[in-house]
Amino acid sequence: MKNIFFAFFITMALTLGFANVSKAQSEDDLVEICGMIAGDATFLKDFRIRLDAGDPPPIQRFSVILRKGIKYRFSVCNSKDYEGKVVLQLLDNNRLLATTYIVATGTDYPSIEYVCTRTGAYHLFFNFRDGKPGLAVGLLSLVETM
Amino acid sequence: MHKNLIFIISIALLTTSSCRFFDSNRNMSREEFDIPDELLDEKPLEIASEVIDEMIQNVSSPVETAALIKGLNIPFNRDYIAPTQLDKNLNTSFQKAIGLGIYGAGLGYINMYERTSLVINYITTIKTLADGIQVGQFFDFSTLNRIATNKENLDSLMLISQQSFNRIDNYLRETNRPQLSIVIVAGIWIEGLYISTRVAQDARNPRINEIIGEQKVTMNTLMLLLNNYKYDASVAALIKDMEELQELYRDVRITYEYGDPVSVEKDGVLTFQQNDTQTIHMSDETLEKIIEKVQSIRNGLLQV
Numbered sequence: 001m002k003n004i005f006f007a008f009f010i011t012m013a014l015t016l017g018f019a020n021v022s023k024a025q026s027e028d029d030l031v032e033i034c035g036m037i038a039g040d041a042t043f044l045k046d047f048r049i050r051l052d053a054g055d056p057p058p059i060q061r062f063s064v065i066l067r068k069g070i071k072y073r074f075s076v077c078n079s080k081d082y083e084g085k086v087v088l089q090l091l092d093n094n095r096l097l098a099t100t101y102i103v104a105t106g107t108d109y110p111s112i113e114y115v116c117t118r119t120g121a122y123h124l125f126f127n128f129r130d131g132k133p134g135l136a137v138g139l140l141s142l143v144e145t146m
Numbered sequence: 147m148h149k150n151l152i153f154i155i156s157i158a159l160l161t162t163s164s165c166r167f168f169d170s171n172r173n174m175s176r177e178e179f180d181i182p183d184e185l186l187d188e189k190p191l192e193i194a195s196e197v198i199d200e201m202i203q204n205v206s207s208p209v210e211t212a213a214l215i216k217g218l219n220i221p222f223n224r225d226y227i228a229p230t231q232l233d234k235n236l237n238t239s240f241q242k243a244i245g246l247g248i249y250g251a252g253l254g255y256i257n258m259y260e261r262t263s264l265v266i267n268y269i270t271t272i273k274t275l276a277d278g279i280q281v282g283q284f285f286d287f288s289t290l291n292r293i294a295t296n297k298e299n300l301d302s303l304m305l306i307s308q309q310s311f312n313r314i315d316n317y318l319r320e321t322n323r324p325q326l327s328i329v330i331v332a333g334i335w336i337e338g339l340y341i342s343t344r345v346a347q348d349a350r351n352p353r354i355n356e357i358i359g360e361q362k363v364t365m366n367t368l369m370l371l372l373n374n375y376k377y378d379a380s381v382a383a384l385i386k387d388m389e390e391l392q393e394l395y396r397d398v399r400i401t402y403e404y405g406d407p408v409s410v411e412k413d414g415v416l417t418f419q420q421n422d423t424q425t426i427h428m429s430d431e432t433l434e435k436i437i438e439k440v441q442s443i444r445n446g447l448l449q450v
Contacts, residue, residue: 071417
């Protein structure tokens with residue numbers, strides 16, 4: 001009987017232990033992971049994206065000032081706890097200037113770079129592919145001046 | 147963008163027109179309409195926090211200014227940044243918040259040039275000012291101190307500095323002190339521009355003049371933010387000074403030519419090259435006046 005209790009105790013401890021190890025990723029965790037993806041670029045801002053499922057896919061929007069003469073890096077990082085794969089689009093009014101997902105090739109880039117030649121306000125649109133629910137972080141960092 | 151601008155302008159107009167109406171007809175309005183007292187307060191109509199968030203994002207980071215200056219091969223100059231002993235002149239919440247912004251921008255400049263020997267004094271001053279408005283707990287002083295002392299990863303120094311400021315900003319807005327958050331942003335913007343003007347005087351580089359001229363774009367956003375809190379006497383005084391600067395910026399004209407961006411993938415890195423061009427039209431006389439005004443505002447804030 002004692003053995004049964006002992007086995008039960010060990011099983012529970014291991015289960016709870018593992019549950020603790022594989023705890024949900026917080027937005028701060030994602031910022032840290034995304035920082036690794038961004039590599040040696042200088043951190044500027046983070047954008048936290050949390051969207052429900054939807055058709056058409058819901059969009060979370062931010063605006064940001066980019067400055068002439070700077071090469072920026074946009075990095076994205078998805079939470080493993082959700083299905084959604086985030087797509088970042090950089091727009092200037094109605095023009096799509098850059099994206100992390102190239103529809104034609106189906107290629108997803110964890111980070112892209114953007115060489116800015118005009119100081120001004122730009123828009124960042126984030127959505128999750130196929131309208132799946134998701135949690136993600138986008139990071140804006142400075143690579144170099146041109 | 148246009149929708150947002152229209153929304154912001156509508157809110158600003160609404161705020162102005164409604165305040166004028168109630169100021170000039172307060173007694174009549176009370177008698178003729180059943181208006182709750184809270185609507186007659188001096189406080190302005192509040193802009194939604196989401197809009198404020200977005201507008202704050204539109205005032206660029208001091209790190210970018212420092213990077214642009216460094217990119218022009220202009221050497222580090224300690225005289226460009228505020229001496230740490232000036233923090234003793236900053237006593238009110240407004241002064242501490244503006245100081246946080248000014249020293250925060252200076253920290254960005256120091257970090258960019260990797261002058262770790264100056265970092266410790268700067269973060270000590272920033273911590274003192276942050277404590278003065280009860281946000282010191284968000285400034286990761288011990289980690290920053292350790293990184294600076296041991297000359298550890300300087301990217302981490304930059305990351306933690308930026309994140310500390312982001313947390314302070316969030317907390318101030320959560321605790322109904324958003325005006326201090328905007329004042330910090332104003333301090334960062336003014337000091338970034340101040341450093342640029344000092345560089346412009348010493349380096350005589352056309353690109354630095356352009357960097358000063360293009361701040362017209364962000365100044366308009368900053369003024370909208372400040373005007374939302376003009377009920378605060380200190381903010382109102384800053385607005386008055388800034389309006390004189392804004393008036394000078396009216397003589398700066400920026401024109402654009404738009405081109406299609408081009409993407410190139412190299413070594414697995416996808417890079418988009420923008421092909422727009424911007425031209426800043428600013429006379430030497432206007433530049434001189436802007437330089438003089440910026441330095442006067444900044445030195446006035448620090449009581450130099």
